[in-house]
Amino acid sequence: MKTYDKSRKLFEQAKMMIPGGVNSPVRACRSVGTDPVFIDRAIGSKLIDADGNEYIDYVGSWGPMILGHSHPAVINAVEDVLKRGTSFGAPVDLEVELAEMIVKAVPAVEMVRMVNSGTEATMSAIRVARGFTGRDKIIKFDGCYHGHADSFLVAAGSGVATLDIAGSPGVPDSVIQHTMSLPYNDIETFISVMDKSGDEIACVIVEPVAGNMGLVPAMGGFLETLRKQTQRHDCLLIFDEVMSGFRVAYGGAQQLYDISPDLSCFGKIVGGGLPVGAYGGRKEIMAQIAPEGPVYQAGTLSGNPIAMAAGIATLKEIKKSGFYEALEKTASRLAEGLKQAAERTGTKAVINRVGSMIGLFLTDQPVASFDDAKTSDLEKFSQYYREMLGQGIYLAPSQFEALFVSAAHTDKDIDETIVAAEAVMGGF
Ligand SMILES: Cc1ncc(COP(=O)(O)O)c(C=O)c1O
Known part of the structure; x- marks a missing residue:
């Protein structure tokens, strides 16, 4: 069972001095009904929070960390x-x-x-x-x-x-x-x-x-x-x-x-x-x-x-040869796995992917616009976010953000993520 005592304490302190306790709004995790974890360090595909909990990271600092952390x-x-x-x-x-x-x-x-x-x-x-x-x-x-x-x-x-x-x-x-x-x-x-x-x-x-x-x-x-x-x-x-x-x-x-x-x-x-x-x-x-x-x-x-x-x-x-091909392979394995997890659990989900950027929308209609994206079940997404975090998977805390795969994600990371997603979706 994960504990979040240090993150909670830091967030309480932060809220007294920093608006909403964060320096960029989505980080406060309000739309997914939870508080943020404070990150202590990161290496490869993993984040480690202030309480020592480890996560497979799909935020990648909102995109920059295509090589993974601390390359x-x-x-x-x-x-x-x-x-x-x-x-x-x-x-x-x-x-x-x-x-x-x-x-x-x-x-x-x-x-x-x-x-x-x-x-x-x-x-x-x-x-x-x-x-x-x-x-x-x-x-x-x-x-x-x-x-x-x-x-x-x-x-x-x-x-x-x-x-x-x-x-x-x-x-x-x-x-x-x-x-x-x-x-x-x-x-x-x-x-x-x-x-x-x-x-x-x-x-x-x-x-x-x-x-x-x-x-x-x-x-x-x-x-x-x-x-x-x-x-x-x-x-x-x-x-x-x-x-x-x-x-x-x-x-x-x-x-x-x-x-x-x-x-x-x-x-x-x-x-x-x-x-x-x-x-x-x-x-x-x-x-x-x-x-x-x-x-x-x-x-x-x-x-x-x-x-x-x-x-x-x-x-x-x-720029090295084969870099994007390998990334594509990892990302498509994840997208495909998430799709199958949704199918197996009877979860309404649409998965869009371009290269190593993925969007998982909890809706049953194709998503080609903002209006389409807004048909997603935001309550269910909040639950998905919180339970995935509990399983050690760090996603962007919003339905309206993409998921980023990095070169540091291993097949094991991807498999663990799919297993976690299926377990969470199974409980919807
Ligand atoms: C497409 C796009 N443009 C501009 C920005 C703004 O960049 P920054 O947050 O570095 O100011 C972002 C940030 O996420 C973005 O995704």
Whole structure:
């Protein structure tokens, strides 16, 4: 029987000083009716909490840990760089090295700017798009999450969906009046909006694999339509690959689906578990950014050497031949196992998967949009989450988040996870 005494005590202390006791809302586990466990350390596929309980981790710090935790190549790279100092606020060789790796990995990215989070990447990308086109309006899609910048807090996924809030107080109407949010995978609606307003749109931003309403792949020519229509109306197409970048393929979803966006945003894996974001695209667009152009964007710790070193070490590992094939095999074994566990227990479940990202929805209808995702049984999901945690399986505490498989997950991990899932589903 697991005990959680130390986590409970830490959470009580945290709540007195940190809003909700956490530094990012979903971590508080409110939607699944429990309190968070505090993590002490992590290695490979495992997390160990403050009370010494061990879990097989499918959150992976919300995506970055594609190699698993404490990978020796990343730890060694960070240790080496630490000896040179932690931050200089001046250019370093490692920024050039990581920029070159990104540019080589993603052909649509000719120039790239490093920032410190995914939010900074997307927020800056739309600023550049607005500066480049001279237009203000943007289109996003329901259930997609692009970070917490004002312009994106309309029908957003992730924590906004988990907490079931429409938007956020503090975001002026004068800002979000420029944001239109349309249904994901709904080609007809998108075309009709573009026919009417396409020439006023600065950019269309999309998660090419949506991972913030559970996992919902783009389908039926949706991304191709976005590409065609944006070209037709001279507005920019932005792929938010903060989650899918270097995850679904080394070159991201744009490689997987062979579509070139005008701008791309990265985060998570590109920082190897340290705070990094990046945005990039065609030279003529990126040349708008200061000091080359007039669009302002800056950062005290941007291009930080330790973060760059972690990113470089991670990309070097995942670039190795056979990496994505092995990951695909592990992830498909898990997805298939979960599907069978649901079937064997008569549980209504839909499992979506793209590469090592998986969404398990407790519903009986296909999930292609945020509305579809919302048909899931959230009560049952809460039970599933809590009981899986009790069995040593650490999942994201929300129906509207994806599950990430890493290279550190073993067949044994996967088998144990499937056994646990079947036991939990059997008790529904
Ligand atoms: C697709 C996508 N874009 C942007 C973000 C924001 O990134 P960050 O949390 O690093 O600000 C996230 C975070 O989960 C994301 O999944």
